[in-house]
Amino acid sequence: MTVKKGHLNGQVADNGTPYRAISSVWEGSDAELLDVMLTFYPSIKPSPILDATYNVGRIWRGSNRRVVSMDIDPKYNPDILADNRVMKGVRANRFGVVVYDPPHVGPQGRDKSVKRFDVDFGATVECGKQHGWTLSYLYPPFLQQAKRVLKPEGLLLAKITDMVNNHRSRWAHCDFMRMAEDAGFTVCDLIVKIRKGPMVSNRWKTAHHARKRHCFWIICRNGNSCERVQQSQLPLWGNC
Numbered sequence: 001m002t003v004k005k006g007h008l009n010g011q012v013a014d015n016g017t018p019y020r021a022i023s024s025v026w027e028g029s030d031a032e033l034l035d036v037m038l039t040f041y042p043s044i045k046p047s048p049i050l051d052a053t054y055n056v057g058r059i060w061r062g063s064n065r066r067v068v069s070m071d072i073d074p075k076y077n078p079d080i081l082a083d084n085r086v087m088k089g090v091r092a093n094r095f096g097v098v099v100y101d102p103p104h105v106g107p108q109g110r111d112k113s114v115k116r117f118d119v120d121f122g123a124t125v126e127c128g129k130q131h132g133w134t135l136s137y138l139y140p141p142f143l144q145q146a147k148r149v150l151k152p153e154g155l156l157l158a159k160i161t162d163m164v165n166n167h168r169s170r171w172a173h174c175d176f177m178r179m180a181e182d183a184g185f186t187v188c189d190l191i192v193k194i195r196k197g198p199m200v201s202n203r204w205k206t207a208h209h210a211r212k213r214h215c216f217w218i219i220c221r222n223g224n225s226c227e228r229v230q231q232s233q234l235p236l237w238g239n240c
């Protein structure tokens, strides 16, 4: 995969080694960004990769990385048909990377019907009063499982979009970062990914908030280090 110019800033550091940084704002595709993140952040080999909310795998389009797919919905025919809050049958310490792109909005209020919009955005999960009008309740049990199935120092890459629900902004990315730290991850970085157009539903009649044309990719490490460390500095398990 070729990454477009401007997304990686190349310079030469004082000691003569090439200095490559990722821009904190990403205008390319998810697949390009995933490829860069999987080169830039890992302390250990970034494989195998588990995509815990695979759907049809749009975020991998154009990538040639091998991905183990998981989804709760059998119609997507995933490698592992499972609830990522349980991950039944998945052994501990198995993956170098877990990728998470959960539903961003849910069916709201008394409207229990499933619309095209809901299906496209995976928004078929309860998100009403009993859940505080957010989907953040999904995160803690998932994070516990992600930590269990990740190897030490493995990466969790999460695509999170904030939402407006029941007339209030709900800051899902803040919830996710706090909950990830509570679950024992180190939240290492945050990248703003720009969408070509905002998510729009024909159910929305009036606007009171800015239409979101971005989401966040949150980079978490299953360990205490915020920055990647050399494999030689890791205990022996880091090299397997």
Ligand SMILES: C[S@@+](CC[C@H](N)C(=O)[O-])C[C@H]1O[C@@H](n2cnc3c(N)ncnc32)[C@H](O)[C@@H]1O
Binding pocket: 052, 053, 054, 055, 056, 057, 058, 059, 060, 070, 071, 072, 073, 076, 082, 083, 084, 085, 101, 102, 103, 104, 120, 121, 122, 125
């Ligand atoms: C926003 S979509 C993911 C889109 C996907 N990344 C892509 O590029 O095509 C969210 C997906 O998460 C799945 N999902 C929702 N809750 C889940 C759970 N508890 N366990 C596993 N998958 C879940 C949904 O079935 C849906 O396919």
